[in-house]
Amino acid sequence: MRFIRDVWTVTRKDLLIETRTREIVLTTMFFALACVMVFAFGFVREGRPVQDAAAGILWIAIAFSGTLALGRAFERERQGETLRALLISPIDRPALYLGKLLGILILLAAVELLVVPMVALMFQAPLFDYPLLMLGLIAAGTLGFAAVGTLFAAMLVRARSRDVMLPVLLYPITIPVIIAGVRGTAALLQPEADQPMARMWLSMLVFFDVVFVTISLWTFEPVMTD
C-alpha cells in the first residue's frame, strides 16, 4: 500500500506543477498539432489525403511529441535540481519510476485527446468506428513508448548531449512499438476493418509493454544510483 501511495505522491507532484503552469501540456499539444499539419501537407494530393497515411502520421505525432514531453519533463527536474531530492527521499526506486511514468502517461493522454480527433478530421479517417480497439492500441502503444522513454529521460538528466541522445536512444528501441501501433491502426482504417489483425497487433503491443516495463523497472535503480 505504501508503494502505491509513493507512486501517487510522485505523480501528484508532477500533475500539480503542470496544472499550475500548463507549460508542457500546452507546448506539446501545439507541437503535436504542427507535426500533424506538416505531414498533412506532405501527404496530401489534390486536396485529398493519401490513403493509409493517417495511421502512420498519428503514431509519428505521438512519438515526436512524446519525446518532446519527456525531455521537457525531466529538464524541469534538472533545473530545479529536484531529481537529487527525489533520489535521496525514502521512496522505493521502482515507485519513483512508476510515479514519473504515470505522470507522463497522463500528459500524453491529454495530448492524444487532441491529436486523435485532429487526425480523424484532417485525414477523414474513421478512427472512432472501433473505439475500444482503437483505445487499446493507443493506450498500449503509448505505455510502451513512455515506459522506455521515462527510463532513458531520467538517466540522461545528468549526461552530456542529453537533448540529442534521447531520440537517438529511444527511437530504435521503441520502433517495434510504433510499428505495431501503426499496423494495428491501419488494419482498423481499411474499408473493411480487419479486426482480428488489429487484435493481433494489440496483443503484440501488450507483449512489448510487459517486456519494456519489466526491463525498465529492473534497471532503473542501478542506473540512477551512483
Next chain:
Amino acid sequence: MKPIARLLLIVIVLFAAAPLSAQQQPPPKPAAQDAFVPVDTPNNQQETIPAQRLVGIAYGLIWVLLLGYVWSVRSRLARVEREMEALNRRTARQ
C-alpha cells in the same frame, strides 16, 4: 511486484501472443523458404555473371572489414602498451 511474478506475467503474455497470423502481401518470389534444394550444376547459367560479382563483393567486403578490424584492435593494443611502458619508465625515473 516480485520478480518471479513479473517473470510469470511475461510467460503468460508470451503464450497469449503466440497465435499470431501473418498478414504480409505475398512475396514477389518465394525462393527456398523452408529448405534449400541442392542441385549439381546451376540451371540459370546465363545469369551467373552478375551473381559472381555479387558473391565476390559480399565475400570481399567480409574479408576486408574483418581483417581491418583485427588489424585495428591489434594496433590500438600495441599503442596502449607502448604508452604504458613509457609512463612506467617515466615514473620509475622519478
Next chain:
Amino acid sequence: MQKLFTPLLIVVAAMFAYAPIMILNAPYESTMGLVQKIFYFHASLGMAMFLAAFASGIGSGVFLFTRRSWADHLAVAGAELTSIIGFLVLVTGPLWARKAWGVWWQWDARLTSTLVMWMIFNAYLLLRRYGGPGSERLAAAVALFGMANVPFVYWSVNVWRTLHPKTSVIPSLVPGMRGPFWFCVLAFVLLTTLLIAMRTELEKRRQQLDELYLAAEE
C-alpha cells in the same frame, strides 16, 4: 591470456582460408544458383551477431548489478562487434537478395528487426562516445534492451510470413551443404569470441593506462 591471441588468430585465419574451398565444392541451390553461396557467410555472420549482442547484454547486466569493470569492458567489446558484424549481415543479405528476390530490401519482419537491433547497438556506441561521464551505466541499460531483441529477431522469420528464409532451412540442409555451413559457423564463432576477447583486453588496458596517468599526476 594475451599470448594466446596470435596463435588463435592464425588458426582462425587458416579456417577462413579453407572455407572457400569447402564452399565452392558444395552443391548449388536449385532456384538460386551461385548467389546462394553467400549463405554460408551470411547466416554464420548472423549467428556471430547474436553472440556478440548476448556478450554485450550479459556484460551490461553484470556491470549494472555488480559494477565489475571487466563486465563493462565486455559490454563495449560486444557492442562494437555487433555493430561491425551487423553491418556485414545487412550488406551481404541485400547482395544476395538482389538476385534471389529481385529487390535489394524489403520491410519484412526479419530485415526490419535486424536493422533495429543494429541501430540499438550503434546508439550504445554513440552514447559511450559522446555521453560524458556516467554514460557506462546508461549504455548498459541500452544494451539490455538490445539483447532482449535477439530472440525477437530470431523468431520473427518463423512467426510472420517473410521473404527471408525460415530457420527450418538450417536443420534441413543436405550433407553437402551442411559440412561447409557448420564449418563456417565454427570459424565465425571462434573469430567473434577471439575478437571480443581482444577488444575487451584493449578496453582493460585503456582503463589501466588512464589510472596510471591519474596516479602519475599525483
